[in-house]
Amino acid sequence: ETGVTQSPTHLIKTRGQQVTLRCSSQSGHNTVSWYQQALGQGPQFIFQYYREEENGRGNFPPRFSGLQFPNYSSELNVNALELDDSALYLCASSLDSGRADTQYFGPGTRLTVL
Amino acid sequence: SQQGEEDPQALSIQEGENATMNCSYKTSINNLQWYRQNSGRGLVHLILIRSNEREKHSGRLRVTLDTSKKSSSLLITASRAADTASYFCATAGRGANSKLTFGKGITLSVRP
Numbered sequence: 001e002t003g004v005t006q007s008p009t010h011l012i013k014t015r016g017q018q019v020t021l022r023c024s025s026q027s028g029h030n031t032v033s034w035y036q037q038a039l040g041q042g043p044q045f046i047f048q049y050y051r052e053e054e055n056g057r058g059n060f061p062p063r064f065s066g067l068q069f070p071n072y073s074s075e076l077n078v079n080a081l082e083l084d085d086s087a088l089y090l091c092a093s094s095l096d097s098g099r100a101d102t103q104y105f106g107p108g109t110r111l112t113v114l
Numbered sequence: 115s116q117q118g119e120e121d122p123q124a125l126s127i128q129e130g131e132n133a134t135m136n137c138s139y140k141t142s143i144n145n146l147q148w149y150r151q152n153s154g155r156g157l158v159h160l161i162l163i164r165s166n167e168r169e170k171h172s173g174r175l176r177v178t179l180d181t182s183k184k185s186s187s188l189l190i191t192a193s194r195a196a197d198t199a200s201y202f203c204a205t206a207g208r209g210a211n212s213k214l215t216f217g218k219g220i221t222l223s224v225r226p
Contacts, residue, residue: 042219043204048213103214105159110154
């Protein structure tokens, strides 16, 4: 167990809806990264938050947004859901963004968009 | 886009045999990491090797890194059925954030 938790475990939404996924970091970690993993693919970097500020973003549209709270927990919000957003969403916490050290992953939230 | 390319895409071996998985990447890196994923769940960190290291061991795992060829290999010795999983290499770049760039993964099946 990594100490990183995510909720919910599974979620089913319809096209056009909005969704919020949550992540609780490992104790003492100030950096959280979000990844999208489509079926049969490797995880793709969405964005990273470091001390409540966005610190890098992958090739995802603005309808993917996030927040990091003072306790370093985090949210991923996706607006105007599309069928292709169906995927496993993973968050990972790490000690310090600049050190590029090990990231500790949560179990993921599986999102299905119908 | 995915930087790492793992090879082979799938590997099936008998319990007790060694499994070798390869990864190639395109740009300069800070470090390279290997992760394991069981049945579409979260990723488990296996080992990290920094760009100034050539070889690292952890239990039954041995990883090598050749920065001149931009490639890495992961060796699992004396494999067990419990090693059945997907394995990913991920590179951390030299930028301001520590984002990981993953390959598509290797499916390893270890037959009892």
